[in-house]
Amino acid sequence: MTLEFPLQKRPDCVFSLALLARPERVFFLLLSSCVVQGKGNLLSSVHHISAHHFSLSCLKLPEKLIVPIKYNDNVIFALFCSVITSLSMNLSNMLYDDPILLYAGKKLHVNYFWDIMAPNRKVIKAYNAMRSLGISDDEVKPVLKKLLKLYDGKWELIEEDNYRTLIDTYFESKEDKQAEGKRKTPISHHDGERPKQKLHLVDGDGQVSSTDNSRQELSVEDTEIPPKTFRQEMIKSSRTSMEDMKPTTSSQALQTRLTDVERISSLPCMAARDRKLYPENAPSAGYCEDPTDEPCNPHIRRKNISSDHYQKEHMKPRTEKLKLHLGPVSTSSDGSSDAPNGNLCTKSLSVPYQNMHKEDDSSACNNNTRACKGNINIASSPLGEVKISLNYDAALGQPNFHVPDMDAVMKSMEEKHLRFYKTFVPQSSMVKLLDDLCEIYLNLGLNSNQKRSNCKNANSHNAACLPQQGVADDEKNSFRFLSDITKGSENVKISLLDDTGSEELPKFNYIPYNIIYQSANVNISLARIADEGCCADCSGDCLSLSFPCACAQETGGEFAYTPQGLLKEEFLTVCMSMIMEPQDNHFVYCQECPLERSKNDKMPEPCKGHMVRKFIKECWRKCGCGMQCGNRVVQRGLRCKLQVFLTREGKGWGLRTLEDLPKGSFVCEYVGEILTNTELYERTLQNSGNDRHTYPVTLDADWGSEGVLKDEEALCLDATYNGNVARFINHRCSDANLIDIPVEVETPDRHYYHLALFTNRNVNAYEELTWDYGIDFDDHDHPIKAFQCCCGSALCRDKKPKGQSDNLVLISAILCQNLTFILYVLLFIAFPRYSASQSGCMYGFKLKEWEIKILHVPF
Numbered sequence: 066m067t068l069e070f071p072l073q074k075r076p077d078c079v080f081s082l083a084l085l086a087r088p089e090r091v092f093f094l095l096l097s098s099c100v101v102q103g104k105g106n107l108l109s110s111v112h113h114i115s116a117h118h119f120s121l122s123c124l125k126l127p128e129k130l131i132v133p134i135k136y137n138d139n140v141i142f143a144l145f146c147s148v149i150t151s152l153s154m155n156l157s158n159m160l161y162d163d164p165i166l167l168y169a170g171k172k173l174h175v176n177y178f179w180d181i182m183a184p185n186r187k188v189i190k191a192y193n194a195m196r197s198l199g200i201s202d203d204e205v206k207p208v209l210k211k212l213l214k215l216y217d218g219k220w221e222l223i224e225e226d227n228y229r230t231l232i233d234t235y236f237e238s239k240e241d242k243q244a245e246g247k248r249k250t251p252i253s254h255h256d257g258e259r260p261k262q263k264l265h266l267v268d269g270d271g272q273v274s275s276t277d278n279s280r281q282e283l284s285v286e287d288t289e290i291p292p293k294t295f296r297q298e299m300i301k302s303s304r305t306s307m308e309d310m311k312p313t314t315s316s317q318a319l320q321t322r323l324t325d326v327e328r329i330s331s332l333p334c335m336a337a338r339d340r341k342l343y344p345e346n347a348p349s350a351g352y353c354e355d356p357t358d359e360p361c362n363p364h365i366r367r368k369n370i371s372s373d374h375y376q377k378e379h380m381k382p383r384t385e386k387l388k389l390h391l392g393p394v395s396t397s398s399d400g401s402s403d404a405p406n407g408n409l410c411t412k413s414l415s416v417p418y419q420n421m422h423k424e425d426d427s428s429a430c431n432n433n434t435r436a437c438k439g440n441i442n443i444a445s446s447p448l449g450e451v452k453i454s455l456n457y458d459a460a461l462g463q464p465n466f467h468v469p470d471m472d473a474v475m476k477s478m479e480e481k482h483l484r485f486y487k488t489f490v491p492q493s494s495m496v497k498l499l500d501d502l503c504e505i506y507l508n509l510g511l512n513s514n515q516k517r518s519n520c521k522n523a524n525s526h527n528a529a530c531l532p533q534q535g536v537a538d539d540e541k542n543s544f545r546f547l548s549d550i551t552k553g554s555e556n557v558k559i560s561l562l563d564d565t566g567s568e569e570l571p572k573f574n575y576i577p578y579n580i581i582y583q584s585a586n587v588n589i590s591l592a593r594i595a596d597e598g599c600c601a602d603c604s605g606d607c608l609s610l611s612f613p614c615a616c617a618q619e620t621g622g623e624f625a626y627t628p629q630g631l632l633k634e635e636f637l638t639v640c641m642s643m644i645m646e647p648q649d650n651h652f653v654y655c656q657e658c659p660l661e662r663s664k665n666d667k668m669p670e671p672c673k674g675h676m677v678r679k680f681i682k683e684c685w686r687k688c689g690c691g692m693q694c695g696n697r698v699v700q701r702g703l704r705c706k707l708q709v710f711l712t713r714e715g716k717g718w719g720l721r722t723l724e725d726l727p728k729g730s731f732v733c734e735y736v737g738e739i740l741t742n743t744e745l746y747e748r749t750l751q752n753s754g755n756d757r758h759t760y761p762v763t764l765d766a767d768w769g770s771e772g773v774l775k776d777e778e779a780l781c782l783d784a785t786y787n788g789n790v791a792r793f794i795n796h797r798c799s800d801a802n803l804i805d806i807p808v809e810v811e812t813p814d815r816h817y818y819h820l821a822l823f824t825n826r827n828v829n830a831y832e833e834l835t836w837d838y839g840i841d842f843d844d845h846d847h848p849i850k851a852f853q854c855c856c857g858s859a860l861c862r863d864k865k866p867k868g869q870s871d872n873l874v875l876i877s878a879i880l881c882q883n884l885t886f887i888l889y890v891l892l893f894i895a896f897p898r899y900s901a902s903q904s905g906c907m908y909g910f911k912l913k914e915w916e917i918k919i920l921h922v923p924f
């Protein structure tokens with residue numbers, strides 16, 4: 066695969082990042098090595114990102130990837146992930162057909178070298194997997210046929226474990242044939258030779274075996290990959306490496322991994338080119354004997370791995386437990402791999418990512434230089450290994466630069482970025498990650514001496530002594546992250562992320578439960594709950610009863626929830642249709658509408674109608690069941706992983722889910738202050754629209770069933786000053802992914818109830834959660850002035866032309882409503898004498914008056 070960008074010329078400094086991907090997850094293994102002129106090998110750290118969210122996102126990329134790359138976008142990152150995942154899945158479903166990347170209006174092409182979107186995809190995928198081992202299609206064909214027959218066409222058995230069965234069967238049949246002595250077949254089909262690449266396998270005892278005794282090395286020239294062919298560095302067992310690489314994010318975990326890393330860092334993690342340049346820096350341990358003839362990876366070495374084994378062992382495809390080797394990809398000054406590190410057979414991906422910074426220089430490296438000049442070189446094998454080498458030359462241009470401690474670099478990286486990747490921020494990007502790595506490297510490099518001297522223990526490389534200034538400054542500018550806006554008051558933490566660092570943090574008080582503001586009459590007492598309105602005789606879980614208890618009466622004798630805690634499909638459908646296709650009988654009209662009364666107490670206008678809503682009734686305190694009863698979903702509170710984030714469409718903050726949510730999931734309740742409508746009206750008047758981002762909710766689901774509601778009984782929820790996470794849920798017209806459903810818990814009279822938000826479809830992780838507030842954008846009398854809707858829905862009801870200011874709209878309206886007047890104006894202009902004579906100065910004056918009015922409207 067190639068992603069071509071102009072290349073950087075001075076790779077004086079080499080970082081090596083290794084990405085290891087697996088189908089189940091994308092593990093992000095960050096190995097960093099650094100070789101700076103004569104300074105030697107400095108690597109040091111390894112970090113696992115819990116890539117759960119990577120994989121979630123990666124695996125859900127759209128079928129066709131046509132995406133604009135923007136700085137701060139996740140596209141590059143997602144693309145990388147998709148590549149990585151694709152590789153690890155060995156030509157699985159993640160493949161894209163010739164994606165087009167757009168940057169700054171230019172098309173960038175990504176050529177997937179496995180262009181295999183052909184009808185017989187499965188066959189081709191299998192061929193490709195085998196080609197990567199140097200096995201020809203012709204050789205694979207009979208084996209594949211045999212297996213398909215054997216497995217009754219069950220492809221999954223063949224595809225499993227990166228075509229393990231196919232590979233095994235192939236070699237088995239080879240061995241059989243060889244044993245029979247019928248003929249000697251070379252493993253490779255290429256000109257009857259063995260494949261150029263070695264297949265390194267490490268067996269269960271950690272012994273390395275290889276398909277290739279000759280240890281043929283690959284240079285850039287001979288890494289030329291034939292079309293649709295992979296070569297590979299090694300095969301490793303996903304199980305083993307997964308085991309080794311449990312995703313962790315804490316620095317503690319980082320430390321615990323250092324035993325492995327130390328092994329790496331004790332090795333000369335530099336490219337062959339660098340080793341040639343600085344032979345004194347190339348310790349012998351861990352390298353193959355002849356570093357020039359025998360390009361060798363700085364392996365994560367395990368017990369019993371010896372170069373003897375490495376050289377002598379033959380491939381044992383069926384029995385080995387495969388293990389991981391990682392090695393650097395060196396990069397030449399022109400960005401190509403000039404030291405191919407053993408048998409790593411790759412196609413590299415070179416990205417001088419500084420090219421992608423144009424849109425946002427603010428977050429670019431500081432120190433008065435365009436410090437972020439790097440090349441990314443990606444090498445990959447079809448079975449999971451992906452290596453990225455990042456060349457970063459800016460550091461050396463700095464007179465005071467001292468190679469920073471790499472632990473410190475990694476630690477800072479962790480603080481700056483990695484915690485975000487735990488929650489995968491769509492606006493993050495691989496580019497940004499690399500950029501930050503360089504920046505931190507430079508900052509620490511520049512500051513390390515001074516900071517170290519400040520450190521009490523001058524010898525310590527302890528993280529506590531790390532220079533933090535640069536990072537902190539940058540953090541201030543580039544993002545804000547709060548790990549829990551709920552102040553610990555919910556079952557789950559809810560983070561907040563502003564990756565621009567530009568938005569003011571929302572000012573409000575987090576409350577997990579509704580709270581009465583002042584005069585609202587919310588009467589909670591057990592005495593008010595009638596015996597027939599609860600299930601005092603129940604115990605345990607009401608959902609498990611063969612006959613639903615009294616609490617199910619409200620929902621037609623069936624509970625609204627499934628045992629999994631989701632809304633039942635039928636119930637959801639009815640609720641949806643009542644909202645989506647409201648009919649006349651879905652509305653009730655109050656005799657005297659509290660809303661109208663709050664606007665005009667003396668002469669309230671007639672009620673405009675309230676939508677009839679279906680209620681859920683949950684079991685509560687007077688019920689005999691336990692708290693784990695399946696009919697107590699909303700009252701058990703938040704369970705989903707949510708994040709408040711800054712939207713990009715001008716909607717302010719928004720809420721998104723960090724995990725996939727099935728249809729019917731309870732997300733959260735709309736929590737706020739319980740106000741009477743009069744109180745709300747007064748509050749609104751007082752604030753005169755200063756609180757830009759508020760949208761109170763009227764609790765009017767049952768208003769129609771009563772005669773005349775008293776003021777203190779007509780309630781609403783206002784989350785402007787006190788509220789929960791729901792206050793961040795933005796509006797979307799018609800096709801929002803949440804639905805609000807009234808839930809009766811403790812108050813049978815339903816003047817007060819809970820407003821719960823459920824998903825009305827499956828929602829993917831990182832999708833924004835939206836809810837149709839039910840705004841009538843044409844209702845200009847509504848006490849709460851409707852915002853200009855930026856929901857982006859094709860069904861958007863706000864017909865106001867987008868991007869047009871209210872003032873313009875106002876002017877148009879004025880002009881339109883005054884067509885007659887305009888006619889006069891035209892008359893006046895066309896026939897001034899006539900108009901003047903006919904109308905005197907009146908129109909002229911009027912014209913001026915209107916002109917003044919218009920000109921004074923601030924645009």
Ligand SMILES: C[S@@+](CC[C@H](N)C(=O)[O-])C[C@H]1O[C@@H](n2cnc3c(N)ncnc32)[C@H](O)[C@@H]1O
Nearest residue numbers: 716717718758759792793794795796854855856
């Ligand atoms: C309940 S709050 C949602 C959170 C809010 N975006 C914030 O930053 O706090 C409702 C307010 O968000 C904004 N908003 C919500 N949905 C919107 C949309 N579709 N288009 C524009 N603004 C929206 C409006 O200012 C609205 O008054």
